[in-house]
Amino acid sequence: MLESSAQEQPEAIAQPLTVEQAIANLRSLDLSLRYYAAWWLGRFRVRESAAVEGLILALADEDHRTEMGDYPLRRNAARALGKIGDKQAVPGLIRCLDCSDYYVREAAAQSLGMLGDFTAVPPLMQLLSLGVDATAQVSGRPHAVEPCEAAIEALGSLGATQAVQLIQPFLNQPVAKVQYAAMRALYQLTGDDSYGQRLVQALAGDDLKLRRVVLADLGAVGYLPAAGAIASCAVENSFKLFALKGLLEHQSNSGTGLSDGALEVMGLMDSLL
Amino acid sequence: MNDLACRDLIQAVERASSPAQLVSAVQALVASGEAAAIPTLIAVLGYNNPVAAVAAVDGLVSFGAVAVQPLMEQLDEYNYGARAYSIRALAAIADPRAMDVLIPAAATDFAPSVRRAAAKGLGSLDWNLLSGKARSHSQALALQTLLSILDDPDWSIRYAAVVGLSALAHSPDLRAQIQVHLKQIGDADVAVRSRLLLAQKVLSDV
Numbered sequence: 323m324l325e326s327s328a329q330e331q332p333e334a335i336a337q338p339l340t341v342e343q344a345i346a347n348l349r350s351l352d353l354s355l356r357y358y359a360a361w362w363l364g365r366f367r368v369r370e371s372a373a374v375e376g377l378i379l380a381l382a383d384e385d386h387r388t389e390m391g392d393y394p395l396r397r398n399a400a401r402a403l404g405k406i407g408d409k410q411a412v413p414g415l416i417r418c419l420d421c422s423d424y425y426v427r428e429a430a431a432q433s434l435g436m437l438g439d440f441t442a443v444p445p446l447m448q449l450l451s452l453g454v455d456a457t458a459q460v461s462g463r464p465h466a467v468e469p470c471e472a473a474i475e476a477l478g479s480l481g482a483t484q485a486v487q488l489i490q491p492f493l494n495q496p497v498a499k500v501q502y503a504a505m506r507a508l509y510q511l512t513g514d515d516s517y518g519q520r521l522v523q524a525l526a527g528d529d530l531k532l533r534r535v536v537l538a539d540l541g542a543v544g545y546l547p548a549a550g551a552i553a554s555c556a557v558e559n560s561f562k563l564f565a566l567k568g569l570l571e572h573q574s575n576s577g578t579g580l581s582d583g584a585l586e587v588m589g590l591m592d593s594l595l
Numbered sequence: 596m597n598d599l600a601c602r603d604l605i606q607a608v609e610r611a612s613s614p615a616q617l618v619s620a621v622q623a624l625v626a627s628g629e630a631a632a633i634p635t636l637i638a639v640l641g642y643n644n645p646v647a648a649v650a651a652v653d654g655l656v657s658f659g660a661v662a663v664q665p666l667m668e669q670l671d672e673y674n675y676g677a678r679a680y681s682i683r684a685l686a687a688i689a690d691p692r693a694m695d696v697l698i699p700a701a702a703t704d705f706a707p708s709v710r711r712a713a714a715k716g717l718g719s720l721d722w723n724l725l726s727g728k729a730r731s732h733s734q735a736l737a738l739q740t741l742l743s744i745l746d747d748p749d750w751s752i753r754y755a756a757v758v759g760l761s762a763l764a765h766s767p768d769l770r771a772q773i774q775v776h777l778k779q780i781g782d783a784d785v786a787v788r789s790r791l792l793l794a795q796k797v798l799s800d801v
Contacts, residue, residue, distance in 0.1 A: 385694070560708055571786055574789045584789055595711040595715040
């Protein structure tokens with residue numbers, strides 16, 4: 323998300339594809355075409371039932387496996403289904419939370435957070451059942467035991483108030499991104515201002531990449547008291563604009579017309595153009 | 596200040612060996628107020644040090660019209676970060692000569708940060724610096740450019756276009772015309788819709 327939200331994957335490699343071709347490619351013998359089609363259908367949010375059904379089937383794919391035993395196609399299918407937003411995908415995504423591939427579990431947790439189906443809450447809580455031990459790095463792999471950040475954020479987005487006690491210990495483990503996820507979710511679940519304030523304080527941290535993460539978290543929860551701190555923190559304007567957009571959307575969704583909060587946020591956004 | 600002292604300040608910027616040193620050297624150079632500092636300040640925009648770049652932009656803006664030509668001539672084609680800072684400086688100085696770079700920057704630059712800065716700038720140029728015919732011609736071009744990017748796929752470009760249009764409508768010649776346009780624009784994005792609402796409100800209050 324360096325410059326624009328659209329740049330999640332290099333557009334330059336994108337060959338022209340039609341919806342029909344992309345859906346057909348999900349069954350191609352060429353695994354790279356299947357992998358690309360799954361990403362493409364998510365990128366363009368193709369909501370046709372044939373696309374959704376094909377992607378749900380791909381969640382259980384056994385053909386595309388790496389030497390390490392990972393499931394690249396399942397990852398892309400899980401990500402795409404979150405973007406497409408069809409709740410039919412929920413049972414398949416819940417099954418993905420048990421997949422041996424960490425990144426499939428992570429993508430499934432993120433997408434379940436987007437789909438807004440409450441049946442995902444118990445299995446997402448299950449993903450955190452090891453507690454903070456799940457944030458430990460797996461030796462020889464660039465990831466932790468479980469995708470705690472994704473699971474915590476999803477529980478926050480789903481409004482899973484029964485997960486508050488489960489999430490609280492993650493505030494006090496050393497991985498910063500997981501701490502921020504816990505602050506963000508606990509703010510959403512309890513409305514307690516102190517969690518929002520802790521995120522604001524994190525904007526003054528030393529690490530630019532982490533400051534960008536905090537901006538995204540503040541934008542996601544729409545924490546209005548952060549507006550000034552967002553506008554003045556040491557991060558590229560693009561990231562600040564996206565965070566303030568989250569605040570503005572929150573203001574616009576929670577009332578009619580232009581609230582004082584919305585006016586304040588737009589004044590700051592204008593100054594960052 | 597004599598030329599020698601100014602040259603020392605310029606060299607301090609060029610030789611700075613840490614980000615903090617660069618920032619203080621730029622601040623000292625800006626404080627000198629010497630127009631000879633302008634090319635160096637423009638070069639700083641490409642050093643990938645945001646704090647120093649902001650200080651340099653502020654300095655360039657304080658020079659006003661004198662900095663316009665060098666900013667346009669030294670526009671960095673290969674570094675979009677530097678280009679965005681230059682465009683922001685030109686937008687803040689508001690000299691309408693900058694139209695020649697603001698229009699292509701808003702319409703066709705690949706970098707959203709550059710396009711946003713240019714779109715905002717196109718709305719707030721100091722039109723009084725132009726005489727009658729040149730003014731209406733330039734304003735028409737600015738209006739046309741802003742309208743042409745209102746259907747950009749990137750919400751932030753559309754948002755900036757609304758900000759530009761809203762500012763452009765301060766010009767009495769264009770107010771009625773822009774009001775009509777603003778009423779016709781819809782947008783799928785909540786943030787852009789809010790900004791449109793604000794633009795309409797400001798105009799109806801005038």
